[in-house]
Amino acid sequence: MDKIIGVIGGVPQSKSRNDDDFSDRLNHRYTTAIFVVFAIVVSTKQYVGEPINCWVPAHFTGNHEEYTNNYCWIRNTYYLPFEEYIPKEHEDDKRQMIPYYQWIPMILLVQALLFYMPCMVWRTMNGRSGIDVNNIVEAGETFQNTEKAENREQTLRYMTKQMDRYLSSQREMKTGCTVSLKHCLSRTCCMFCGRRFGNYLVTLYIFVKLLYIINVVGQLFALNAFLGQDFNLYGIEVLSALAKGEDWTASPRFPRVTMCDFKVRRLGNVQRYTVQCVLPINLFNEKIYLFIWFWMVFTATMSCISLLTWAMRCAFKTDRHRYIKKHLRLMEKLERDSDKQLAQKFVDKYLRQDGTFVMRLVGHNTNAITVTEFVCSLWDSYRAKPLNERNEPNDSSEV
Structure with a gap:
């Protein structure tokens, strides 16, 4: 994965670097690779297969059906449980739009890049340490x-x-009471940071680990903005449904069956249609993001444990x-x-x-x-x- 990111960034890597620990590589190497693979899988399904199929009126020809599928894919669909009535044209607020499924590959690639960013900070900044x-x-x-x-x-x-x-190289330094006090404090509590205090790498490494944690936790909550429906609780709800013996796939997050409204102009008249569509792509999206939820929770846990371990080792x-x-x-x-x-x-x-x-x-x-x-x-x-x-x-x- 380092080679792929290196080629994209214009800095090819001869081989994978190991200037960090397992939890760091879990974030920037394995997680990044997983997201890239998922992006390729979803993209293949979207552009090679049929991501959406709509049930059109009987008088629609093949061209009409193709137009309907393309329109509903581009303009988004909305989720509507079968027990609820179809909203009228002026009741837009009752439509639970699903705007994300076209963008899943891009979202996955952005997530992969975000998981790699702290690693780039570490490798860029530790190169300035002198070693x-x-x-x-x-x-x-x-x-x-x-x-x-x-x-x-x-x-x-x-x-x-x-x-x-x-x-x-750090020993050619000036003397002074203030400097001596700073050195004493830096040995015990990292209050002062930098090469002159002998804790530049330690402070940078702890900071990068904080970035990994902020990234993974932030992504869990940021996905709420894209996927909605409290994605940060997704895995917990699935486990709860399994424990109760309920169907955990019946979720508005990744619905298989959705509705789509569109208008067609005929002889000066505008005809409004509401069709029912099936999204096979959401079968993949659901499984992918369920795995991602558990993987991100695991990654966040490992990153927190690693941060605490390294902080205690370096602080005392x-x-x-x-x-x-x-x-x-x-x-x-x-x-x-x-x-x-x-x-x-x-x-x-x-x-x-x-x-x-x-x-x-x-x-x-x-x-x-x-x-x-x-x-x-x-x-x-x-x-x-x-x-x-x-x-x-x-x-x-x-x-």
Whole structure:
């Protein structure tokens, strides 16, 4: 799906990127692909098959019937339960018009684009951080899949060098009481955000996850404007009908049988007709949007869980310390008390929030061995630095 969006946007992708987690890919990759496939299915039915068939008077010829079908398809139909009488010409307010079925393919494509938009924000903005997160993750995947020791060591050195270059680029900063206070606050509560505070990537990632949630929840309610009938409650009503043993397909949202009014001019007179039409296309639309409702609820749930998980991981310093020290202990890097004290500075002053975040992202897309080797390689690089290069970064670079 990334390739399709890349071609449309004029930026072809050689392969799928994995600089995020599963819930993000659930939104921008799998959901986008599902909507595009559904749009193709509905479009095929509309333009290859017969989306509407109207029951016309007996004296209508073939051309009259074709005209009626085309007119009612273009001008919309309205839903009318069989137990209700047909409204008179002046009773327009009693007609429940169905204006959306012609636009379903376009609506699906717009939905697909909206699900991809937060991903575009993430990839555009994280590229301005000074580090190619996707490049680091891809190198981690290469390290994981490479068996030759020499190649693995070369890949690990590359990852360490790139990460160290990014972290070190934030250390050439001015000093000052105000700056120091901002750094203290940024470590604990992300009150100040940017590269200079070591939390640019973390803040951006949390913001993008918020965009995913706003998008999926917003779409559930926005569909009310297009489909009407409280679409945000659609799945709940279907489950309720199934529990009661009722016919859940008898819904005014996607009616199979509708009514259509039109006028024909004959010899100076205007003849009004009301015909009954069947919309086979709504059989597809109903199943598609029922699936979409449950899929969007599932996606929203996964996105909320992911947001809370990442927010807690990044917000609490103790969790960051626990994560990094766990990997250092696996390689017996914290045997001495001096190393344990140095590990505190390693997390707080060297890695900071962005460094730990990249480590977690590598871990999400590879395995525990890869991220452990990566953490320990950075640790060895940090220990080898002169003491004056281990000091806490100040504040002068761009946000």
